[in-house]
Amino acid sequence: MAVIVKTNALVLSTSKWRESSKIVHMYSADYGYLKTVAKGAYRPKSPFRGVLESMNYIEAVVNYKENRGLQNLNSATLLDAFQTIREDLPKTAIALSILEVIQKLLAVHEPLPEFFNYTSRLMRALNDADVPEPRIFLAHFLIRISQELGFAWSVAFCNDCQAPGQQFPVRLQVQHGALRCRSCPYGASDQALILNQQELDELQRLLVVDPASLQSIQLNFQESLTTLLLKRLAHHTETILELKSLKWYV
Ligand SMILES: [Zn+2]
Known part of the structure; x- marks a missing residue:
């Protein structure tokens, strides 16, 4: 069963997936390493824009299911970009x-x-x-x-x-x-x-x-x-x- 969880995380790396989505690898406080997909992240008006860059420290809301390889990222808030x-x-x-x-x-x-x-x-x-x-x-x-x-x-x-x-x-x-x-x-x-x-x-x-x-x-x-x-x-x-x-x- 999937549950909605909120956790702080560091964005490790990202890549493009299908038309407009983004695969986001992150290291999270509560679930360790997570591979997630941010749907529509490349659309011009996506709330994910600017948030899901490598090195960003974020608060992530994830639709989390144990043993699932790719988790759904529901939303994310930028906490620190280490400018x-x-x-x-x-x-x-x-x-x-x-x-x-x-x-x-x-x-x-x-x-x-x-x-x-x-x-x-x-x-x-x-x-x-x-x-x-x-x-x-x-x-x-x-x-x-x-x-x-x-x-x-x-x-x-x-x-010795x-x-x-x-x-x-x-x-x-x-x-x-x-x-x-x-x-x-x-x-x-x-x-x-x-x-x-x-x-x-x-x-x-x-x-x-x-x-x-x-x-x-x-x-x-x-x-x-x-x-x-x-x-x-x-x-x-x-x-x-x-x-x-x-x-x-x-
Ligand atoms: Zn010695």
Whole structure:
């Protein structure tokens, strides 16, 4: 039986369907990932116009039926268009990369409502941040979603001898999602980032910081960190995570 439900949601992506309708992929607070159809959304006088764009934060009213692949979107109200993100190319690339990861991973994994709240706060913080290098927001997101899906990163102790990372440099390994200190064995084929003490301290802060304080973190290895985080996620979820939005990042 179908029921009418109201939920907040982030629009992940859209595509045209038939004459004038729109398929809208969204990540919702109460139902997780939803694929919906907005009938007549491309008609000139449709109330959906301007509301169903990628990245918009909306309130959606959905005719919801469990186990139905395509839900009917009855109406939608725009709550936040994240205008400051849209006016900034690096921020846009990061925000769309986050949405791409959600679409690729949460479509098949059961999302939790707290994670929706976290993602909304992260988008708001990205919108409000005054940073030239917003890639740190993507790194934070990749660490959190990894944790959410059951393969958290562990950066307090060496994965082999269990000693706190004291002998530097340490290696941050993709394979175990953990640290390996300088004196412990290390396979030549393992992919890793080599970190000095200051870099490890920054990474440890990144793992616990709230999105609103993210811009206070200075990481000088953001690009290689993002690549490493994506590799581990791709490996564990068996998903190809080559983000097309990230290619716009300049
Ligand atoms: Zn060790």
